[in-house]
Amino acid sequence: MSVHVEALRLELGERCLLAIPHLHIAPGERVALVGPNGAGKSTLLRLLGGQAPAPWQGRLQVLGQTVTSGAALPRDLRQRVAMVHQGLHLVDRLSARDNLLIGALSRCQGWAGWRAGLAGHYPAAIAAQADAWLQRLGLSALAQHRVDRLSGGERQRVAVGRAALQRPELLLADEATAQLDPQASAQACQWLDQAVARGSLISVVHQLDLLPRLASRVIGLRAGRVVLDRAVDDSPSLQQALRELYASEPDVHPFDGAGAQEGAHAWVRA
Numbered sequence: 001m002s003v004h005v006e007a008l009r010l011e012l013g014e015r016c017l018l019a020i021p022h023l024h025i026a027p028g029e030r031v032a033l034v035g036p037n038g039a040g041k042s043t044l045l046r047l048l049g050g051q052a053p054a055p056w057q058g059r060l061q062v063l064g065q066t067v068t069s070g071a072a073l074p075r076d077l078r079q080r081v082a083m084v085h086q087g088l089h090l091v092d093r094l095s096a097r098d099n100l101l102i103g104a105l106s107r108c109q110g111w112a113g114w115r116a117g118l119a120g121h122y123p124a125a126i127a128a129q130a131d132a133w134l135q136r137l138g139l140s141a142l143a144q145h146r147v148d149r150l151s152g153g154e155r156q157r158v159a160v161g162r163a164a165l166q167r168p169e170l171l172l173a174d175e176a177t178a179q180l181d182p183q184a185s186a187q188a189c190q191w192l193d194q195a196v197a198r199g200s201l202i203s204v205v206h207q208l209d210l211l212p213r214l215a216s217r218v219i220g221l222r223a224g225r226v227v228l229d230r231a232v233d234d235s236p237s238l239q240q241a242l243r244e245l246y247a248s249e250p251d252v253h254p255f256d257g258a259g260a261q262e263g264a265h266a267w268v269r270a
């Protein structure tokens with residue numbers, strides 16, 4: 001099982017941010033987390049990545065290993081789980097290429113490998129993978145540019161490339177298409193899919209029209225609870241369930257989230 005959650009509860013002060021009795025995600029699954037702003041999507045993703053904002057109760061296994069509240073993911077598990085954060089977390093003073101290569105550091109064997117990587121001397125096979133990904137991401141011409149001089153969308157591509165170089169078995173992507181133009185967003189779904197290969201992909205998705213490209217299963221959260229869990233298809237009942245998921249938050253329009261673009265909700269018919 002890629003993710004196995006039982007009796008999970010995460011509280012912060014008086015507030016319950018997550019309450020999930022069971023959640024299982026199988027190896028290779030493509031899962032989209034959807035729901036209104038503040039529903040707990042990013043909190044769940046961070047928890048799966050060992051970065052919960054507060055202590056939690058319950059049982060959590062990620063890629064078959066037990067994760068403990070208050071502790072970071074064990075080192076070997078950190079190598080197998082990649083995250084594309086909302087804030088991207090790139091190293092600003094390094095080039096796009098070096099940021100991609102950082103993703104591969106955990107694959108360099110032993111201290112000698114680490115030191116070589118940190119000095120910029122990566123094994124030729126890894127350097128070739130970075131160059132191939134830069135090309136795929138349309139970043140070859142910007143490979144040597146510092147990432148703090150790149151546009152938001154270019155930086156987002158770098159973050160996807162870095163995750164790909166990690167060769168993760170589980171990829172957690174938090175609005176990884178938020179800053180991309182519509183064409184690049186559609187491409188990014190392919191990039192994420194390729195980045196994780198036969199592993200599992202869990203993405204927070206605001207652009208519902210991307211659901212069929214990004215996921216085969218959609219999990220809807222509201223107020224920290226799973227209120228929708230079903231296959232992504234084009235059925236009227238799913239469309240209706242998604243409308244209800246967002247409509248139940250009268251103050252929040254589903255398509256006002258950061259990164260929502262013109263026509264982003266076209267997949268959910270009016």
Ligand SMILES: Nc1ncnc2c1ncn2[C@@H]1O[C@H](COP(=O)(O)OP(=O)(O)OP(=O)(O)O)[C@@H](O)[C@H]1O
Nearest residue numbers: 012017035036037038039040041042043044053257
């Ligand atoms: N570190 C924190 N301290 C206090 N509150 C937090 C913290 N992290 C998350 N929250 C709260 O938890 C709730 C869920 O936040 P989360 O970011 O998971 O929502 P989300 O579904 O990802 O929302 P969005 O779609 O707006 O990104 C929010 O009400 C948020 O204010």
